[in-house]
Amino acid sequence: MGGIGVGVLARWLCKKRTMVSRPSQSEESNSPKTGTPAPAQTNGRLNLLLSSGWRQGGATDQLPQLLDPLGIHCLHARTGQEATKLVESTRVDIALIDLELPMDDTDPTRPAGPRILQLLRRLEPAPPTVVIRPAQSTRREDSRGLSEALREGAFAVLDRPLNLESMLETLRRVVRRHYSDRWPAA
Numbered sequence: 001m002g003g004i005g006v007g008v009l010a011r012w013l014c015k016k017r018t019m020v021s022r023p024s025q026s027e028e029s030n031s032p033k034t035g036t037p038a039p040a041q042t043n044g045r046l047n048l049l050l051s052s053g054w055r056q057g058g059a060t061d062q063l064p065q066l067l068d069p070l071g072i073h074c075l076h077a078r079t080g081q082e083a084t085k086l087v088e089s090t091r092v093d094i095a096l097i098d099l100e101l102p103m104d105d106t107d108p109t110r111p112a113g114p115r116i117l118q119l120l121r122r123l124e125p126a127p128p129t130v131v132i133r134p135a136q137s138t139r140r141e142d143s144r145g146l147s148e149a150l151r152e153g154a155f156a157v158l159d160r161p162l163n164l165e166s167m168l169e170t171l172r173r174v175v176r177r178h179y180s181d182r183w184p185a186a
Contacts, residue, residue, distance in 0.1 A: 046093040046179070048171075049086060049127075051077045051101045051116060059164040060096065060132075066168070079104050080112020087119055094174055095120050095129040096167075099149075117152040128155040128174045130167075135159050 048067065050060055064074040075090060077083035080103040086092070097120070099113030113131070120129055131154040136142035149157045155177075156170045175181065 049092045049095040059162040092127045098132040121153040128178045131157045
């Protein structure tokens, strides 16, 4: 994605800010056919679940301040347990899931990323999901990991180390495809 600066993407995103038509809260929460949780008060904004907040520094730390003015509310989960609670209590419109997210604070070696992907896939409607994975050491691991993530319903897979511009471009593609290229009003 060489040459496109963050400022250029931010300007493009700002041009695309128009109201997303969503059912009212009462319509959404009274709908018997969906298994989605009742939405939190978001004032017409998209909710982005960030599960990579447990890592200090990096591109995902910059997302809230870049996306909030554009109408995207970032929900942070530092463990798999926090992500599960957020998914069960809040409408998630887009999910950015780190496969190495720890299950809880007591056992940081047990990854929760695959479990969160399965949980999101069961929602009706399932939110578009971007998977963040560690760099793969072999081509075979790379292919296998990519296949597994796509089988779990991932929209895109990003490798570490993350590049902010490629992450923003991926989020732009998610909004273009799943939300008809329309951004919520701030």
